[in-house]
Amino acid sequence: MYDLKNYLDTIEEVIARGPYQATWESLSGYTVPGWYKEAKFGIFIHWGVYSVPAFSNEWYSRNMYIQGSVEYEHHIATYGRHSAFGYKDFIPLFKAENFNADEWAELFDQAGAKYVVPVAEHHDGFQMYRSEISHWNAWEMGPKRDVLGELRESCQRKGMQIGASSHRMEHWFFMGHGKEFDSDIKEPMQRGDFYWPAMPEADHHDLFSKPEPTEEYLQDWLVRTCEIIDRYRPRILYFDWWIQHSSCKPYIKKLAAYYYNRAAEWGIEVAINYKHDAFQFGTAVPDVERGQFASMQPYFWQTDTAIALNSWCYTEDNQFRPAEDILCDLVDIISKNGCLLLNVGPRADGTISEEDRAVLLHIGRWLKINGEAVYGTSIWRKYGEGPTQIVEGQFSDGIKKNFTAHDFRFTTGKGYLYATALKRSENGEYCIVSLGEKEASRQANFHGVIISVEALESGSSLAWSRDEQGLHIKYDSEGVDPVVFKIQID
Numbered sequence: 001m002y003d004l005k006n007y008l009d010t011i012e013e014v015i016a017r018g019p020y021q022a023t024w025e026s027l028s029g030y031t032v033p034g035w036y037k038e039a040k041f042g043i044f045i046h047w048g049v050y051s052v053p054a055f056s057n058e059w060y061s062r063n064m065y066i067q068g069s070v071e072y073e074h075h076i077a078t079y080g081r082h083s084a085f086g087y088k089d090f091i092p093l094f095k096a097e098n099f100n101a102d103e104w105a106e107l108f109d110q111a112g113a114k115y116v117v118p119v120a121e122h123h124d125g126f127q128m129y130r131s132e133i134s135h136w137n138a139w140e141m142g143p144k145r146d147v148l149g150e151l152r153e154s155c156q157r158k159g160m161q162i163g164a165s166s167h168r169m170e171h172w173f174f175m176g177h178g179k180e181f182d183s184d185i186k187e188p189m190q191r192g193d194f195y196w197p198a199m200p201e202a203d204h205h206d207l208f209s210k211p212e213p214t215e216e217y218l219q220d221w222l223v224r225t226c227e228i229i230d231r232y233r234p235r236i237l238y239f240d241w242w243i244q245h246s247s248c249k250p251y252i253k254k255l256a257a258y259y260y261n262r263a264a265e266w267g268i269e270v271a272i273n274y275k276h277d278a279f280q281f282g283t284a285v286p287d288v289e290r291g292q293f294a295s296m297q298p299y300f301w302q303t304d305t306a307i308a309l310n311s312w313c314y315t316e317d318n319q320f321r322p323a324e325d326i327l328c329d330l331v332d333i334i335s336k337n338g339c340l341l342l343n344v345g346p347r348a349d350g351t352i353s354e355e356d357r358a359v360l361l362h363i364g365r366w367l368k369i370n371g372e373a374v375y376g377t378s379i380w381r382k383y384g385e386g387p388t389q390i391v392e393g394q395f396s397d398g399i400k401k402n403f404t405a406h407d408f409r410f411t412t413g414k415g416y417l418y419a420t421a422l423k424r425s426e427n428g429e430y431c432i433v434s435l436g437e438k439e440a441s442r443q444a445n446f447h448g449v450i451i452s453v454e455a456l457e458s459g460s461s462l463a464w465s466r467d468e469q470g471l472h473i474k475y476d477s478e479g480v481d482p483v484v485f486k487i488q489i490d
Helices: 004-017 034-039 070-079 087-093 101-110 147-157 168-174 176-180 215-232 246-266 323-335 354-373
Strands: 041-045 115-121 161-166 236-239 271-274 285-289 301-306 338-344 408-413 416-421 429-432 450-455 463-467 470-474 483-489
Touching: 004 215, 004 246, 034 161, 034 338, 041 161, 041 354, 101 147, 101 354, 115 147, 115 236, 147 161, 147 215, 161 215, 168 215, 215 236, 215 246, 301 323, 323 338, 323 354, 323 408, 338 354, 354 408, 354 416, 354 483, 450 463, 450 470
Parallel strands: 041 115, 041 338, 115 161, 161 236, 236 271, 271 285, 285 301, 301 338
Antiparallel strands: 408 416, 416 483, 429 470, 450 483, 463 470
């Protein structure tokens, strides 16, 4: 067993000598890294022991112990009774025999990603990295490789920033249902055990639910996370939802102070992603899971979503989103001061499905042509225009958006305005109402002088005219959506 007290003492020392203290007042001095605001597009990776059963979704480790659930019945029919074959017994089957970090990094680079965030530890409690804190990790078991470390090296060689995602806090209750019947999850348990503590599950969004995490569990969570910081120096730390629980507040403040102080020591810029007001506004970067905002925000934010609609990890029944839909989401999000973290779920053997690859490469081809309207851009005075309404909030990205050639999104950069039509016009005619000639013309409130209009995908100068109805562009073409117009303004 590692020395918990020594690590806790180190954490206190780093906080005491650094510019950030474990208070919201001190942490409010945080600023979002410039590289993060410019990157716009990153890759999320859900890969772990849950990829072995490849059934339902990444919550298999919890759901297989809920009597009567689809996963419970599937587990018995496929692997036998839980007392004889539990979740831990998938670990030797998680061999990752075809995992090649360089190949993954090459694919993500071709997709146009600028940062990569692997899940370092999911709710199941299995660490995908080398750890001194728990023996239940990919370095000592299963693949017997430092997955996070290998990805860090490979991605950095490609010029991509590396992050890490921790879902450890939810492990407090994640395996608890296994105590309700004859399974391999049994008492007594102690810190360091794979299933520990397997507590009863309460309302996930009750900030004061009982039983609440104990001091021992929260200290263990803190040092686990700080170990990731110290060993891998991630540029982003992503946290899932349950850290907003009231019992976690003192510990997430300590974690943030430690992380920001370490970053200051190392001369790097870092960010924390959070959900549901877990952090006080202005101390980290808010994240919207599988959703987005309906309007522009005055602060930088992130959407995380997945190529698969039904799961974050690989399953044999994954349903994949079209690349064109994801590109429209990307353009919409960045026009509203956000960025997109797109998840891929590799197979247990370390290969990435052809469906995932096809989507990523499609996105990459589009970004190679149209990237100047994405990377390093800023918001305009308004995010866009058009008839199609965005459903705001978490879990809204599965709703089909029927964009039209009248739906535009705006970004600015290098002296140009980029207007992206989210759907290609069938007759080759476009009208941007916001760039109309007079203030009285519907939505227009633009008084600049337009010099030229170019289609990024062809590089050709386009015929255009301007009147009270808007900026009219003629561009009769075939290709993939969306279509970007580069507008020079004097």
